[in-house]
Amino acid sequence: MNIDEINEELAVMQLSDSFFPTGLYATSNGLEFLFSNNEIKGIDDIKNMIKVNIEQQIGPSDCVALSNAYTNAENNDFQKIIQVDEIAFIMKPIREIRKASVNSGIQLVKCVSEFVKDDQILNNFQKAIKNKKIHGTFPVSFAICCNALKIRKEKSLTMLLYGFTVSIIGAALRxxxxxxxxxxxxxxxxxxxxIQTLKNNSNKSIFDMWQFAPQFDIIQMSHEKMDSKMFIT
Structure with a gap:
């Protein structure tokens, strides 16, 4: 029995659990707007929405940010972590999506810092957030927390995509x-x-980040302007 592997698996389960309070349960990524306009009918439409978001937004943008932030955390290069966070922030053109990413990232760091006290990168990251020297976008915060919990980069990336998928499915259920x-x-x-998205984006440079899903950008902006809504985005 390898204790380190068991600790890693327990950390994976803890962060992947919807019980963990990051606020992602409050997002629908525009699904609510499509539903309110009767533009999404069922399982095939939902699956296609998740697919497009993963392949065109989350994969080439957030996965690349997480991968680079994790590597920089391992190398104890805090200046490059700040650079990754800044690019990840700029890459989110929709104000509400940007705000949701930052709020969830800050909440994640706050929670993990409650029970991980001895990781210098995590401590510096939290101080930088408090001093407004860093935004704390979710993929970068996730990388810092996973590194602090000794979760390997490959599993961290898988958790990010899994968590996004579950958040959309959860919104569809509600x-x-x-x-x-x-x-x-x-x-x-x-x-x-x-799996394919991980293969395509796990080893890219931060300067290879991109995202292109203009239809969903419009959907997310339209959701932001709804008079009454269940989800924040």
Missing amino acids: LGLIQHLEGQKILHEIKPII
Whole structure:
């Protein structure tokens, strides 16, 4: 029995659990707007929405940011972590998406700092957030926290994409678009997309970051202007 591997698995389960208070449960990534306008019908539309977001936004942007931030944390290069965070912040053109990413990232760091006290990079990162020297975007904060908890980079990237997928499926469930069994079916069918996205984006330079999904940018902006909504974005 390898104690280090067990500790890593327990940390993975802790951060991946919807019980962990990062605020991601309050996001729908524009799904609510599509639902309110009757533009999304069921399981196939939801799966396609997740696929496009992973392949065109989360993968080439957040995954690359996480990967680089994690490597810089391992190398104890805090200035490069700040650079990654700044680029990740700029890469989010929608104000509400940007704000949600920062709020979730700050909350994640705050929570992990409550029980991890001896990681210097995490401590410096939290101080930089408090002093407004860094934004604390979610993928960068996630990288810092995973490194502090000794979760390997590959698993950290998988958790990021898994968490995004679950947040959309959870929103669809609460909106009444699908049932629980259909949600599990979507999650299973998205696995090959997650794997391929990891292969494509896990070793890219921070200067190779990109995202291009203009239709979803418009959807997210439209959601922001809704008079009444269940989700923040």
